[in-house]
Amino acid sequence: MNNFRNKVLTCITIAAMLLMGAGKTAAQSVEFGLRYMPTFSNFKVFTPGNGNKLGDYTNGNGFGAILGINFTDHVGIQGEVLYSAIAQKYTDVDVERQIKLKYVNIPVLLSLNTGKSKVVNFNIVGGPQIGISTGSTIFTKNNGNDNPSAVLAVKKGDLGFAYGAGLDFGLNSAHTSRLGIGFRGVEGLFDISDRSNTISTDSYYLLDKTKVKTYSLYVGLSILL
Numbered sequence: 001m002n003n004f005r006n007k008v009l010t011c012i013t014i015a016a017m018l019l020m021g022a023g024k025t026a027a028q029s030v031e032f033g034l035r036y037m038p039t040f041s042n043f044k045v046f047t048p049g050n051g052n053k054l055g056d057y058t059n060g061n062g063f064g065a066i067l068g069i070n071f072t073d074h075v076g077i078q079g080e081v082l083y084s085a086i087a088q089k090y091t092d093v094d095v096e097r098q099i100k101l102k103y104v105n106i107p108v109l110l111s112l113n114t115g116k117s118k119v120v121n122f123n124i125v126g127g128p129q130i131g132i133s134t135g136s137t138i139f140t141k142n143n144g145n146d147n148p149s150a151v152l153a154v155k156k157g158d159l160g161f162a163y164g165a166g167l168d169f170g171l172n173s174a175h176t177s178r179l180g181i182g183f184r185g186v187e188g189l190f191d192i193s194d195r196s197n198t199i200s201t202d203s204y205y206l207l208d209k210t211k212v213k214t215y216s217l218y219v220g221l222s223i224l225l
Contacts, residue, residue: 029116031068031076033222037184038062040215041086043192045099046208048092048148058087058098062216068111070224073118076111078125083134086214096141099206101154103131105186107162117224119170121178124163129186131158138206150206153194158212160188166218176224181217188212 039060064082071077082105089098107129114122138152166182193207 028072029070030225031066031070031078031116031178031222032225033066033068033178033180033220034063035066035080035082035180035218035220036061036063037082037084037216037218039084039086041088041101042213042215043088043188043210044208045088045090045097045206045210046204047090048204058089060084060086060100062105064105066220066222068222070111070113070116073116074113076113076116078107078109078111080105080107080109082107084214086212097150097206098139099152100137100139101133101192101212102135103158104134106130106132107186109162117175119175121168122165123168123182124165125184126161126163129160129162131160133157133192148202148204151199151203152206153197154207155192155194158188158192159190160186160212162186164216168222178222178224180220180222184216184218186212186214186216 039062041058041060062082062084064080066078066080068076068078084103084105085100086103087098087100089096107127109125109127111123111125133154133156136152136154138150162184164182164184166180168178168180171177171179188211190211191209192212193205193210195205199205
């Protein structure tokens with residue numbers, strides 16, 4: 001755990017240094033903004049009777065801040081800090097469960113634009129995303145005997161590939177105040193399930209070799225400095 005935490009802090013520090021250094025040397029503009037991101041998640045759960053199965057797509061919520069460095073009107077780097085609460089719902093025989101996972105996600109993305117300072121700009125982004133787990137819960141609606149009982153255990157960190165596209169619109173005459181809308185997807189690269197603890201014989205781990213996929217829409221406001 002400490003080793004992973006150190007790696008995360010190192011990656012964040014390097015990304016911040018790169019963003020600040022690029023901003024001082026080559027940036028045409030700096031962009032800061034806030035976003036709201038309704039999010040749909042998809043991941044596998046384990047059930048004693050049916051093995052691994054996909055749960056239903058369930059809506060969650062996310063929000064956070066972005067900091068972009070635009071080297072030119074067409075190329076930039078975008079760092080983000082996003083809080084995401086994702087959920088998954090499924091039914092196993094007569095037991096209905098909903099899983100909620102909470103993460104602080106930190107993507108660092110290459111941004112390609114048709115014209116960042118134009119009144120309308122189309123962009124595509126892609127790059128790595130570090131996820132830090134801030135909690136997980138399970139809710140059970142039981143119409144019968146919930147035995148064996150499910151145990152939800154999640155690793156402290158995750159790594160994924162983030163990608164997306166969007167449009168932003170200038171709201172003032174200088175096009176420095178901007179409204180952004182778009183799509184963001186994240187493909188989890190590693191198993192998030194933690195099976196390191198000992199559980200009782202009448203229990204089982206709910207997650208097994210589970211990778212998370214999320215799909216989000218976003219809307220936000222930003223300022224070009």
